[in-house]
Amino acid sequence: MENKLITLYLLICRLYDTEAVLKHQRLSNFKPTFTDEELLTMYIFGHLQGHTSHRRIYDYVAGHWHQWFPALPSYQAFNRRVNELSPAFELLIAKQLTSASASIEASTDRLIDSMPVMLAIGTRANRARVAREMADTGFCATKQIHYRGVKLHLIAARRSKLLPLPERLALSRASQHDLSALRELNPTLGAYGLFADKAYADAEMKAVLAARGTHLLTPYKRRRNEPEINVPTLLNRFVSSMRQPLESLFGWMIQRTDVQNASRVRSTKGLLAHCYGKLAVACLLLTSYS
Numbered sequence: 001m002e003n004k005l006i007t008l009y010l011l012i013c014r015l016y017d018t019e020a021v022l023k024h025q026r027l028s029n030f031k032p033t034f035t036d037e038e039l040l041t042m043y044i045f046g047h048l049q050g051h052t053s054h055r056r057i058y059d060y061v062a063g064h065w066h067q068w069f070p071a072l073p074s075y076q077a078f079n080r081r082v083n084e085l086s087p088a089f090e091l092l093i094a095k096q097l098t099s100a101s102a103s104i105e106a107s108t109d110r111l112i113d114s115m116p117v118m119l120a121i122g123t124r125a126n127r128a129r130v131a132r133e134m135a136d137t138g139f140c141a142t143k144q145i146h147y148r149g150v151k152l153h154l155i156a157a158r159r160s161k162l163l164p165l166p167e168r169l170a171l172s173r174a175s176q177h178d179l180s181a182l183r184e185l186n187p188t189l190g191a192y193g194l195f196a197d198k199a200y201a202d203a204e205m206k207a208v209l210a211a212r213g214t215h216l217l218t219p220y221k222r223r224r225n226e227p228e229i230n231v232p233t234l235l236n237r238f239v240s241s242m243r244q245p246l247e248s249l250f251g252w253m254i255q256r257t258d259v260q261n262a263s264r265v266r267s268t269k270g271l272l273a274h275c276y277g278k279l280a281v282a283c284l285l286l287t288s289y290s
Contacts, residue, residue: 004064005041015092039085042069046061047281048284048285054078055075058078059248061281086275088200093280100165104165108157108159109192109193110155110157111195111196112195113153113246115152115154115250116260117262120263130148130265149262150275151172151173153182170185178199178200183205188236194216198221218234256281257279257282259274259275
């Protein structure tokens with residue numbers, strides 16, 4: 001356990017030593033005794049031990065690892081400073097995935113889908129006003145509920161007997177259609193099959209991607225009043241089976257990091273730190289800590 005904590009701290013220190021942008025985040029006379037490197041280590045290490053909320057992480061470290069973090073600030077200061085760390089989380093995600101992607105062949109099949117990150121659900125969704133700059137109200141077809149929040153869009157490489165490895169990710173408003181998000185992601189990773197659900201079934205998008213060597217494969221989208229006999233069930237089953245690992249990845253991420261539940265978030269900065277922080281934890285588990 002101690003070795004894992006030390007390894008994590010050294011990894012984060014290397015990140016801060018090599019990324020000048022992180023050093024320029026603090027342009028004031030405030031020099032905290034408890035460094036950002038320690039804060040990031042504490043946050044991620046708490047998640048690795050199964051604690052997914054700020055309160056539980058803080059109590060766990062204060063109760064079991066205080067000698068390793070002697071300058072531990074108050075919970076209020078810890079909570080406030082974590083919300084400023086989204087740039088560091090983003091860089092950590094990029095570093096881990098860039099390193100891991102080197103072993104993925106360009107022709108490997110990719111999977112794409114989205115997952116909701118929910119600030120409020122049901123009747124509370126229309127009344128919530130948190131993170132107005134990036135969150136709004138959308139509908140989750142899987143859970144059949146309206147929610148306020150954002151969507152996490154993910155393109156991942158399919159791996160044999162392993163969870164898919166994320167390669168591209170983006171956040172959008174909850175109301176944004178998945179097809180619109182795909183156009184913004186604009187994937188140009190190489191010649192491969194990109195498996196998606198019916199939301200991505202669009203002839204124009206398929207033609208654009210095919211010109212780049214990427215083959216977008218989706219279930220057959222039945223037209224209104226079209227006889228059911230025309231539906232190619234074997235194709236639909238094949239695409240569904242190929243997409244299943246991504247559904248498993250989303251389920252695993254929710255179980256390990258609780259990324260879908262953002263009900264404790266109270267600001268735009270907090271929402272960004274919530275999403276990218278938990279994605280950083282997931283990426284570490286999928287690579288170095290798997």
